[in-house]
Amino acid sequence: MDIVESVSKRTFSGSSGTYNVQALELAAARERNKLKGFNVIVHFLDETVQEFTVDKRSKGSFIMEQVYQHLELVEKDYFGLQYSDNGCVPNVNKPELMRWLDPSKLIKKQLNNCQYPLYFRVKFYVSDPSKLQEEYTRYQFCLQIRRDILEGRLVLAPSTAILLASYTVQAELGDYQPEEHGNNYLSNLQLIPGQSEDMERKIAELHKLHKGQSPAEAEFNFLDHAKRIDMYGMELHKARDNTNREIQLGVTHIGLVVCQNNLKINTFSWSKIMKISFKRKQFFIQLIRELSEDYDTLLGFNMESYRSSKTLWKACVEHHTFFRLDSPKVKRKFLFSLGSKFTYSGRTEFQTVSDVKKRGKLERKFVRSPSKQLIKQPGQAPSVEEKGKVLSAPGRPPRPYDNKVTSLGAKEPRKAWADDSQMSDDDGGFLERTLEAPFSPGIAGRVLSYVDEEVPSPTSNGLYDTPPYSASHSPTSQITDEGLVTITLYPDDGKYGFNVKGGANPEEPILVSRVAPNTPADKCTPRLSEGDQVLQINGIDVSHALHEDVVNLIHKARGTNDGKLVLIVKPNVLYVGMEEFEEPPYQYVPAGDMQQRPPSPENALEQSMLLLADGLASGALIARYEMLYRKHPDLTCDVSMEAKNINKNRYRDISPYDTTRVILKNAPSGDYINANYVNMKINGTDTTNQYIATQGPLQSTSEDFWQMVLEEDCNLIVMLTTIVERGRAKCHKYWPNQGECLTMQNVIIKCVQEITDPSESFIFRDFILTDVKNDTEREIKHMQYVAWPDHGVPDSPAQFLSFTEKVREARKGDAAPVVVHCSAGIGRTGVLVLMETALCLIEAQEPVYPLEIVKTMREQRAMMIQNASQYRFVCESVHIAYLQTIDDTQEAKLFR
Incomplete structure (x- = not known):
């Protein structure tokens, strides 16, 4: 007994020790099991499958980064990983079953501890x-x-x-x-x-x-x-509207799109939406109140389930953040609100684009x-x-000599076929330009064939010469009931300028398939457009006619004395519903703060800029521009076509209206010059900017040009072209070299100074004009933009804005008209006039509607701003100028 007691005391005394091997082994096993990874299968877009090992405590960002590294993907924020609750493949008809892997949450919680596969997909479809x-x-x-x-x-x-x-x-x-x-x-x-x-x-x-x-x-x-x-880029969610009609809702970079039977019927852009919410199966959008309304508009949709409602709501939150915000980190003020606190945690498109531009392009090779x-069975054709x-x-097996390519680096892929951006404003709309069918890129000399066109003669040069307008043969149109349009056309040189398709059977509608530039079909108001449905031809119902019968009716009309063709058409549905992107001002809630009230109704400038940005993003702005007439149908150009004046025109189809043309008083060669007065009123002020838009002088018209400068008391000339571009003469050198004089019958011009801007983009000259008859002198400033590339637009909006500001500075305090010319005097000339007008409106805190400015210009000189690329460029420049104004204002407030 004494021995046992002695052992016990020694065993449990402070001088002894124990080591619990079993307990520690079990704890280590539990820890290893806890940290043990599991495999995740990812299906890629090229049909390959890859297995990745992830930690059980890893978040979604871990596997996403592994996937991006596996692909060597740089612009990764457009993509995501999808999975379903039950492990099925992505279902087109059941988008609510699919989930996007959340990078901020644990993988195991999202996949419910199941080995569900992930699918690599595009999440945000880029607008361009x-x-x-x-x-x-x-x-x-x-x-x-x-x-x-x-x-x-x-x-x-x-x-x-x-x-x-x-x-x-x-x-x-x-x-x-x-x-x-x-x-x-x-x-x-x-x-x-x-x-x-x-x-x-x-x-x-x-x-x-x-x-x-x-x-x-x-x-x-x-x-x-x-x-x-x-x-494009839409995942459709089934819903019902307030009339219980089946519809589909989709989310894009523009906003929320409403579809029916896979056809777009309405669009609510982000700038029109104040709030997005859902409750159970109901999905709501609250629209921003219009200036004319004293109530809020709340639209409700019934979804198929709570899950589908929340899925759509999440898609709206993510798309709005990605495409509309500079950063997703937005403070939310409703700290104690109920409901989902879901936010998008990734990077925005703005951040992605900025980051890629900073790091440069990745040179890499890959196999497509x-x-x-x-x-199919051998020898059997597939049904x-x-x-x-x-x-x-x-x-x-891949063909390495075709598919394994090196990145193009700085070279931008060219477009399928030359669009209007490839046509110089100086080409007059037709010179040395062939028309190509929509599916014929790069085929030189392939001329578009039209339903009303005769086979060209062997001696024809294939060029279309626009005849002068007259009051009786101007293409006209009239809006009829039920949204239909009546268009009256007269053939020019035997052509109406359009083609039709459809009519293979009585149930297939007849649609306009092609419209040629500068033809009667192109110059209607509104313009005849691709996709318009033809319902009547000269009073005959063709809504159920065959294609051959329609072609015969058009040929028959052309064969009459005056060739009159009256069409009743249903406008292309592509343009239905685009009104929301244009002129009426709407209020806007700053992104990310849904509780903030809309800005004051007086801030129409801000609202117009939001509409401008939406129109650029959606393409609606360009679509509306392309529907605008090029020449006013009711204005004639008869004087320009008189025999004595024809050779004074640089291009055959660029002529001044008779009503606004500049009339010379004392010119040796007569009173005609290819020039128009263009006056632009600045709303909200007493200012009207006056211009003379003219063609680049020919050698034979240089004296007329200086006579016009003399008679109109002009002190500023703006030149938007070089003398020669791409081997073609664009303008005659109508001034002398520095230190020299040019002597004419009524005027003497001396060049006293010529300075080239450090960027070598602009040249500034000072002239002294002497009136020979009155023996008086006047200083003339000459500003030339030499960096504007032929067949294109300026490389830099900032550079273009700088030049426009210099023009504004030079004209200050001078009421005389500014002479502006390029080569034809319509394209680049129109861009500068619109830009200066917009800058003046922004300065006056007035709304800017570029399409209305173009219409005002074209009422005074035809075809001002000649093509869509020029119009897009100037609209983008206007928006950049506005943003710079906002930045300058905020910076000024900081230093007060």
């Missing part, structure tokens, strides 16, 4: 592919859109599907090679739903026309056309994945039904 700097990013976008088309998510016209498929073939197979590709080289490839042999034939024909396009260029063209599709193959299915099959 030119924003994507990396070739590899554009390739991933192409893969996603091709998948959207095959899965029926992106609904599009067969002709568009065929065009996009042809670019896919060019990117994958390279140039068409007859000896290699043969007749049925597309029969095994799954390119579009419902693929038929006729479709494959059309795809092959278009593929031949893409010769010379690299894979990167073909993919850029693919995206450039895809972005214009109504359903081939399209899926159709599975149409089989071709409509998406079937998996082993891919074709």
Whole structure:
């Protein structure tokens, strides 16, 4: 007993020790089990599958970064990982079943501890592919859109599907090679739903026309056309409106889109929405109150379930943050509010674009994945039904000499065919320019054929010469009941200038398929547009007519004495509902603060700038511009076409209106000069900026030009062209060299100074004009913009704004008109007039509506701002100028 007691005391005394091996082993095992990773399978857009190992305590950002590193993806914020609650593949008809992996939450909680696969997808569809700097990013976008088309998510016209498929073939197979590709080289490839042999034939024909396009260029063209599709980038959520009508709601970079039967019927842009909310199965949007309203508009939609309602709400939050905010870190003031606190935690598009520009483009090589193959029995042609299915099959081995490419670096892929941005404003709208069919990029000399066009004679040069307008033969239009439009056309040179399609059967409508520039169909008010449905021709109902009968009716009309053609058309649905992007001012709630009240109704300038930004983002601004008449239908240009004056015009189709033309009083050669007065009233002020818009002088009209400067008391000349561009004369050098004199019958011009701006973009000259008869002298400032590229727009809006400000400074305190000219005196000239007008309006805190400014200019000189690229550029410059004004104002407040 004494021994036991002795042992016990020693055992439990302070001098002894124990080590619990079993307890520590169990604890270590539990810890290892807790830290043990698990595998996640990710399906990529090129049909490859990759397995990643992640920690159980990892957040979604961990696996997302692994995926981005695996792809070497730089512009990663447009993409995300999707999964479903039950592990099924993405379902087009059930978007509420799909989830986007949240980077801020634990992976295991989101996947519910299940080994569900993840799907790499485009989450935010870019509004313009030119924003994507990396070739590899554009390739991933192409893969996603091709998948959207095959899965029926992106609904599009067969002709568009065929065009996009042809670019896919060019990117994958390279140039068409007859000896290699043969007749049925597309029969095994799954390119579009419902693929038929006729479709494959059309795809092959278009593929031949893409010769010379690299894979990167073909993919850029693919995206450039895809972005214009109504359903582009939309995941549709089933809903019902307040009349219990079945509709679909989709979210895009523009805002919330309402669709019915896969057709867009309405759009609520972000600038019109004040608040977005949901409660159970109901989804609500509160619209910003218009200036004319004293009530708020709340629209409610009934969703299929609470889950679908919340999914749509989350999509709205994420898209608004990504596309509209500079940073997602916005303070929310409703700290004690109930409901979801969900916010978007990733980077915005602004941050992504800025970051990529800073780091530069990544030079890399990659192999493009081939399209899926159709599975069929040997020797058996696939049926149409089989071709409509998406079937998996082993891919074709890649052809490294076609598909493995090096990034183009700084070179931007060229467009599929030359658009109006490739036409100089000096070309007069037709000179040395061929018209190409929509599916014929890069084919020189291919002239567009029209339904009313005769076969050209062998001696014809193929150029369209715009005849002068007269009161009796101006194309006119009239709005009729039920949204229909009556358009009256008279042929010019035997042509109306449009083509039609459809009418294969009595149920297929007749639609306008093409409209030629500077033809009667193009110069209507509103313009006859592609997609307009023709309902009547000269009083005959053609709503159920066959194509051949319609063509015969048009030919018959042309054969009459005056060729009068009266059309009743239903305007293209593409432009229905675009009014929300234009002139009426709407209030706006600053992004991220849903409780803040709208700005004061008086701030119309801010509202006009929001509408301008929305119109640029959506393309509505350009669409409305292209519908505007180029020449006013009721104004004549008869004096310019008189025999004695024809040779005074630089271009045959650029003529001054009779009502606003400058009339010379004492010119040796007569009273005619190709110039118009253009006066721009600045609302809210007593100021009217006066201009004389004129063509670049010819050698034979230089004396007339200086006579005009003398008689109009002008002190400032703005020149927006160089003497020669791309080997073509654009303007005669109508002034002497520095220190020399130019002597004419009534005036003497001496150049006393010539200074080139340090950027070598501008040249400033000082002239002394001497009136010979009165022996008086006057100083003339001459400002020349030499960096404006031919067939394009200035490289830098900042540089252009700087020049415009210098023009404003030079004209201060001078009531005399400013002479502005380029070569034709309409394109670049119109851009400068609009820009200066907008800057004056911004300074006066007045709203700026560029389309109204263009209309005002074109009522005084035809075709001012000649093409859409010029109009887009000046609208973007106006918006940048406004933002700079805001920044300057805020900075000034800080230093008070």
